[in-house]
Structure formats: C-alpha cells, structure tokens
Amino acid sequence: MVSPISILPVRWPLATTMLALLILVACHPDVAEGVETNRRTPAETRRPSAAANGRIRKKRTESMVFYMHDIPGATAAVVAQQKGNQSSTLGLTFVFDDKLTEGPHPDSTEIGRGQGMYTVASLGNGLPALFLTFTAVMHRPSLYDGSTICLQGSDRTFLKEREIAIVGGTGRFRLARGYAILSTITFKASTGAAIIKFNLTMTLPPHP
C-alpha cells in the first residue's frame, strides 16, 4: 500500500521551509509597504464601488399600451368546439392573428400583431372567462421590430378590467416579467368583434 506522504518528491528540512515562508511573507505587497499601508484611511483603502465601475446596472421597467382588434371570421378562426347539445360554450377555441394598434381606432397605426389563441374556459351562459395565450410580435417603433412579448392568463371578459401575466419575451423583451391590464373598448355581440386595450408593465434586465 502506498502512503500519500511517500508520493511527495522531497520532504524539505524544517529550516528550509521556515526560510521560504519568511521570504514569501516579506514579499507580500502589504508587508513591503510596511507602516504606510496601516496609515491609509478606510476611504482610501475601500475599493471603488461596483456601481461606480458600471458593473452593476439596474433593471429597466417598461410600459406600453396597445389595442388589439379581434374580428371572428376575419382575424380569428374557430378551431375547436363542443359537439351535441351543451348549455355552455366551454372549450370553444379560436386561433387569431389580430392587428395591434397604437390607438383605439381601427385605422390607428399598426405596431404589431397579436398571434395566439383563446379558449372558453368557464361554464355558464354569461360572458365567458377565456384562457388567453398569445405572442405580441412587434413591428414598431423600429427599436422593437422583430421583438416579441409572451402573454398568458385568464381574460374574464365580464370584468371591466382584468390582469394577465407577461411571462417572457425575445429580442428587446428578453427575460421580460410583468403584467398587462386588459379592458374592452368595444364589443359587438352580433359578430363577437372586439377592441381590447392592453396596458403592459414589465421589468427587463439591464441593457446588454
């Protein structure tokens, strides 16, 4: 059996070891500067703060408002619904590619597309709670072009205001976290066409 000690090439005599240690200690910068080192005030010896070096940067908070124009039969298509005689529309599912505009008017400047789906996720006959999940694919302003924001939550359409989660993003919105407050601006019961306001608040990592 091989003992670990016996693997060491040379076992230095004690005097040599002590001498080597003394040299090492004497060469250390703090010791070499001697008394001078001890005379430094705490402020002088303190390292420059990370913030002053620009190494720590704060998270950004970004706000955005857009309006989504959902038109069943035009920008939203039914892809699943219940069969038979059901008293509720539970399960009715639309896939949509809706215009996102800067202002509430349908002719307002388009800034992106809302692409995703919603499913009636509540029982009953009144206005439903929708499971809404979609990606806001941004085009404008040019700074946002190609960047996306992912939103998901319960769109309880019977409420004046409801909140859904911002669960992530890409490009300029990478690692986004936050919430969006939804409110219905117009709703046509005959066609189901709706204009919904989205007021987004999100935190983002510091600029790269």
Ligand SMILES: *[C@@H]1O[C@H](CO)[C@@H](O)[C@H](O)[C@H]1NC(C)=O
């Ligand atoms: C559906 O069911 C209800 C009772 O649950 C009944 O009154 C109605 O006539 C039915 N409709 C059809 C089309 O079968």
Ligand SMILES: *[C@@H]1O[C@H](CO)[C@@H](O)[C@H](O)[C@H]1NC(C)=O
């Ligand atoms: C958006 O929501 C925030 C609160 O999250 C509110 O302070 C702000 O006034 C809202 N903006 C608009 C345009 O509704």
